[in-house]
Amino acid sequence: MTTTDGNLYIDINTANVPDERGYFGEFGGRFVPETLVPALNELEAAYLGAMADPEFQAELANLQSTYVGRETPLTHAKRLSEMLGGAQIYLKREDLAHTGAHKINNALGQALLAKRMGKQRVIAETGAGQHGVASATAAALLGLDCHVYMGSTDIKRQQPNVFRMRLLGSEVIAVESGSKTLKDAINEAIRDWVTNVRDTFYLLGSALGPHPYPRMVRDFQSIIGHEARRQIVAQAGRLPDVCIACVGGGSNAIGLFHAFRDDEQIDLIGVEAGGRGIIGGEHAARFADLDVSRPGVLQGTRSYVMQTSDGNIMNTHSISAGLDYASVGPEHAYLRQMERAHYTYATDSETLSAFQTLSQTEGIIPALESAHAIAEVIKRAPTMPPDSIILVNLSGRGDKDLDTVMEVLNP
Numbered sequence: 001m002t003t004t005d006g007n008l009y010i011d012i013n014t015a016n017v018p019d020e021r022g023y024f025g026e027f028g029g030r031f032v033p034e035t036l037v038p039a040l041n042e043l044e045a046a047y048l049g050a051m052a053d054p055e056f057q058a059e060l061a062n063l064q065s066t067y068v069g070r071e072t073p074l075t076h077a078k079r080l081s082e083m084l085g086g087a088q089i090y091l092k093r094e095d096l097a098h099t100g101a102h103k104i105n106n107a108l109g110q111a112l113l114a115k116r117m118g119k120q121r122v123i124a125e126t127g128a129g130q131h132g133v134a135s136a137t138a139a140a141l142l143g144l145d146c147h148v149y150m151g152s153t154d155i156k157r158q159q160p161n162v163f164r165m166r167l168l169g170s171e172v173i174a175v176e177s178g179s180k181t182l183k184d185a186i187n188e189a190i191r192d193w194v195t196n197v198r199d200t201f202y203l204l205g206s207a208l209g210p211h212p213y214p215r216m217v218r219d220f221q222s223i224i225g226h227e228a229r230r231q232i233v234a235q236a237g238r239l240p241d242v243c244i245a246c247v248g249g250g251s252n253a254i255g256l257f258h259a260f261r262d263d264e265q266i267d268l269i270g271v272e273a274g275g276r277g278i279i280g281g282e283h284a285a286r287f288a289d290l291d292v293s294r295p296g297v298l299q300g301t302r303s304y305v306m307q308t309s310d311g312n313i314m315n316t317h318s319i320s321a322g323l324d325y326a327s328v329g330p331e332h333a334y335l336r337q338m339e340r341a342h343y344t345y346a347t348d349s350e351t352l353s354a355f356q357t358l359s360q361t362e363g364i365i366p367a368l369e370s371a372h373a374i375a376e377v378i379k380r381a382p383t384m385p386p387d388s389i390i391l392v393n394l395s396g397r398g399d400k401d402l403d404t405v406m407e408v409l410n411p
């Protein structure tokens with residue numbers, strides 16, 4: 001879809017979509033209580049209608065431009081490229097989007113869809129608070145009532161984001177069940193949705209959950225790759241050799257990869273959280289540690305899930321809260337199985353080192369999530385010739401992580 005200023009917004013290409021039951025190969029689908037099926041059907045129909053409506057597309061494109069600040073720049077990281085002595089590195093600057101990360105692309109798209117569907121009440125769940133802040137921001141902009149479920153342990157750990165959400169006019173609801181973290185917050189949000197499904201829109205934060213969320217979130221994030229594709233051709237005269245992005249739930253990575261997936265010569269590399277290393281489950285590398293990770297169902301979708309031998313969900317660890325999740329978006333599981341994309345990981349210590357390297361060579365302090373992608377760039381670029389190109393998604397800025405990094409570097 002071409003918008004007024006000539007920008008492609010939501011991708012309406014009907015290739016590369018899940019089947020009518022929401023499956024990408026054997027992954028994805030819709031594993032929800034019976035009461036939610038009509039709501040998901042309604043959502044899917046409304047989404048397809050919105051995508052086909054030039055007015056909806058234009059309204060979203062206008063907000064992305066005048067509110068979020070799109071398009072975000074593509075920066076040639078000259079000093080980092082020189083220091084590594086190999087590939088030319090280009091950074092897609094989602095850190096410069098309003099609220100400091102890519103999450104606003106999806107939150108705004110879904111909030112606009114909620115409004116179109118006449119749903120005044122929006123619920124979301126959040127772990128570290130980043131998706132909660134993006135949802136609260138979009139809700140404030142569009143005048144929606146926003147309620148964010150958050151584990152009470154996370155509320156204690158993430159006070160600045162809790163305050164941000166309240167300042168933005170959202171209600172933050174403390175979840176006291178289970179481990180009082182993200183997965184418990186998701187369970188509560190689903191319970192709320194079941195109860196209030198008629199007037200409530202569930203604003204889901206990554207390329208996860210039951211169909212149609214993985215596809216819808218991907219489409220809202222695909223602006224990242226579409227912009228980057230135009231920008232790299234304009235700046236470097238050709239397409240990249242490799243695209244790299246970090247993978248939590250997988251939304252920023254799939255948003256970058258989508259525009260390049262039909263160019264088979266381009267390597268697509270996702271970087272998971274290697275935590276303290278691939279032993280003892282102290283990581284969130286769902287594709288690296290197949291001793292503890294295997295296909296299963298979590299929160300409405302079938303994908304790789306880190307689980308014990310009797311099927312209990314494992315607690316994961318990462319220095320970056322945004323990558324610290326036991327499952328991963330189903331389309332990534334599919335791209336991996338098809339060998340169209342490849343997945344690797346960066347440990348906490350490699351990530352901390354990359355965090356400092358990018359700060360010092362380019363004057364850009366990355367989010368710890370994004371620093372995982374930079375860690376992979378640091379390993380890979382020196383092995384590539386100087387006329388080759390790596391395109392890396394800088395999913396967010398690092399201001400939110402300064403306390404974490406300070407604690408480790410200056411204990």
Ligand SMILES: *Cc1c(COP(=O)(O)O)cnc(C)c1O
Binds near residue numbers: 205248251396
């Ligand atoms: C939430 C977050 C991520 C991880 O989420 P994805 O859905 O995998 O993109 C990555 N980077 C930043 C900055 C985030 O806030």
